Amino acid sequence: MPPETNFSSLLDYDSVEAYLQQLFFLSKSQLKKSELSKKFLQKAVHRKDQLQIPLDLANNLEINPKYLGKKIEIIFKDDQVAIFNKPYNLHSHPLNYTGQDNCLSFFRKGGRNLGVNLNINKLNYGRGLLYRLDYGTSGVMFYINDEGLLHNLRENFSKLVKKKSYLAIVSGEVRGDGAIESYFKYIGSKDSKAELLSKNNYLGGDFPLGKLEYVVRNYNSSEKVSLLEVSLITGLRHQIRAQLASIGHPILGDTLYGGKEAARIFLHAYKYEVEIGEKKYVGKSLDAELFSRFFDLDCGL
Template sequence: MKIKLSLLNDVEDLYEDFLVHLGLSKSQYKKSGMKKGLSIRGKKEIELPCTLLRNGEVNPVYSGPAIEVLSQNDDFLALSKPAGIHGHPQSFAETDTVLNFVRSIGKANDFGGAEGGLLYRLDQETSGVLVLAKREATYNELRDNFHALAKEKIYLAAVRGKFEDLGEKTHFLKSSGEKGSIQKEDETGIEARLSVIKSWYDENSGNSLLQIVLETGVRHQIRAQLSFMGYPIIGDSLYGGLEEDRLFLHALKYAFDWEGKRIVFYDGSPLLFDKFFDLNSCL
């Protein structure tokens, strides 16, 4: 889709004399398919891609899978994020992220930058509870003091084999690959800690369901640490897991200390986990 603009003044260079004032970077301009240095001298009208002119905005159209609103109050909106979608878009052209859904239901924020009030991130492949702040003061307080105020971060992960090594695990992770796409174990890396607090083994499938407390917050942390322990998550081919319909990693519970109370957000219905486990008996 393109938008037609009328030019009231003479413009020599489309990028240097016009679009740069909209806050567009050279890479964003290049990705739009338009050539830098394009002369529009003498023209009274030009047509530009809608995505270029609406840079930094979230499209109000949502085209992804259904998202359930788990709970909300004056400060928080808790959603059940499906596996396979991103939290926020990279451009206005995207319509299948969590923030697209939030804007489509009239709950969009004008603070928090690109993350639009999201208090933490979940990988595209990970499902589960995802919490947004609805007020700027709430967002700033929690983001600035996240490690102190986030009291519980509990995940479910399914792995192949009988897992019995409960307890706290520490690894040092360092981003590797194109654009840091994968974590490697490296003693010079960032310390990553988690605790495996429960394990249920299903003899029929030969898989274990793990309940994990995330103690730090490093990208791909649970995926990488379980892989280094010899138990990659089912569906996580990036870290050596068996191919499956989805990555079997789910954010089960987040809890925050807020205004003198413990606020708990819970998503106990991870899609497809019942393929291997009776969740009613496990949870």
Template sequence: MQESRIKLESNGGERLDTFLRRELPLAAKIEGDFSNSKIRRLIMAGTIQVNGKVVNRPAFELRGKSSIEVRFDAERFFYEKQPDDVAFEMTDSSILHEDENLIFVDKPYNYPVEQTITGNRANLHDAVVDYLWKRNPSLRNPPYVGIMHRLDRTTSGVILFTKTRAVNGAVSELFQSHDLTKQYLAIVEDKKNVEKSFTVEMYMGRITGKSRQGKWGEVPESRGGQYSKTDFRNLRKITVEGRPCLLIECSLHTGHTHQIRVHLASRGLPILGDTLYGGTPAKRLYLHSEKLTFSLNNKQYYVESSIKI
């Protein structure tokens, strides 16, 4: 089935993902699993236009009468390759920090954050829900766990979930306004004359067209590229899987799909294990969410995770 363009009308007053979850199955006239994660991924892929402008935020608020166009390919929408995920059990040691509103978890690599298109797949969100419920078995229903941001399946490290809906708005605003610090660690093969610190700026977009495996790269702003910026710091030499490597600190100014991977590859420093962007095959893709820092309700959060080599 080829891509079609589906046009919808909204009177506003709700989130874009909520609207599409209800209206898209009716408009597409196709039976299938239109799950929350599929709808979010459809939006983030840049296939949705609201009043003629691409919107890639699931939480985008529809206001007033709006015209919505969806580029919809049913074959791609319902298809997803099943990768080899690691086995993971949520325990006390998986928690980096927790209070009455938030829980920070040390995510393993090669493990999805949430349920994916295929369904019935182990994921971190479900693991956190199960863990909190087992800790408080008197609850009649599963405890609430809100997803505020995501890490790629291959990325390890700090990830945040909310435990109460009351803080969702404030936390979501932190991520949308970039009023927080996100710092990553990447391991690249050692190359000569790598600067102690450097910055990469470019306009980015998807460069694989209809390929089922998404790949991003430099795309002119005139063709829909989005501005991206990352600061890098060459920390030290290390040996990983018998190879001489460099440990690179990555500080994000913006947050786009594969941003760190694309930026490092553009400097001839693809991440070890990142074969999509020219990296040498390895046991894993060595990208790690190291630190997450922000202030919420007059409380300062500084949560850190060490990369496991």
């Protein structure tokens, strides 16, 4: 059962639903998805009534100061931007208050000296993150400390984010560099998996087009895996994972898309370049945990 906390009402309310909406700024949709029953939500609330409320609702949109995860490397920070290296198997941001395995809880626990202002964009759990990485993906992330700048960068993402490069270890020998273009359709529970439609088989519909390019950096003949540097032209959910699988070279560890089981999903955000005014911020990290089992990243990149 989710953790709860006790509240005493200071006023009368027509229902628990009205009480929670007014006190915690919760939407009807959030309450509907919660563990609270319809009968409980419709119950009248009287002054001095004691209510047990799930902690996730009582602390809606707050970041938990408890952190469960590895230490996060800060690559660079100034007043506008913090650039850091996300470990694999860690969420970019929480989905609720009780979530502790995420980057923002690390920054909440560490305090403002880490260079991250969690007091912006407070109606969104993503706060100042410019983009997110999948749970299993490691690598460079940008946190923007000014709300106006954050919205401008997000609105002009394709124009101002100049480079999005990833390293991927894939099954088999990839023979030659290449590019992939395909339309994306999301399927499964909560659209959890991407299904690709080739440009030749596209019959119309509201499906986004994903584009990427890749360069072969190395091949490990004993393990039969290739190291690719992937440049994202667009940026769709699961784009690299699904498109590399579509050419017969799934990412090692990415079982959702047919990859062999491994200690992690071997996908790492290696380099991002972001233009802010007259300044170009470059975030780069070759600290991709466990990649060294297969390749020396200090050679040839």
